[in-house]
Amino acid sequence: MGNIIASKCRICNFENTFKYGGNRFDYQTNCPVPAINIETEEFENVNYKIEINNPKYKFYSDKELKGDNEENNTFGNFNLELNSVNNYCPKCKNFAFDFRIKFFTD
Numbered sequence: 001m002g003n004i005i006a007s008k009c010r011i012c013n014f015e016n017t018f019k020y021g022g023n024r025f026d027y028q029t030n031c032p033v034p035a036i037n038i039e040t041e042e043f044e045n046v047n048y049k050i051e052i053n054n055p056k057y058k059f060y061s062d063k064e065l066k067g068d069n070e071e072n073n074t075f076g077n078f079n080l081e082l083n084s085v086n087n088y089c090p091k092c093k094n095f096a097f098d099f100r101i102k103f104f105t106d
């Protein structure tokens with residue numbers, strides 16, 4: 001149900017890994033998603049269930065952080081969807097940040 005996703009920017013090589021979606025035991029209260037904290041401009045992996053209405057965060061499921069997905073796969077989790085390519089890079093601010101699933105969690 002959840003995923004561990006590895007990211008990498010094709011331009012500046014910024015990379016990290018983050019959790020996406022809860023596991024089968026905690027998914028009703030825990031849904032980690034990648035986000036940008038607009039106050040610090042830093043990437044954060046936050047719990048969507050708690051931060052959903054927090055104006056401090058933009059989520060990678062939001063259109064604003066998505067570029068052209070070029071018909072690649074998307075990663076769905078309930079009503080959320082991530083693009084796999086051309087996402088907003090928190091470091092160089094280009095839309096060149098790619099996501100790929102490293103492994104699935106329960």
Ligand SMILES: [Zn+2]
Pocket residue numbers: 009010011012013014089090091092093094096
């Ligand atoms: Zn970058």
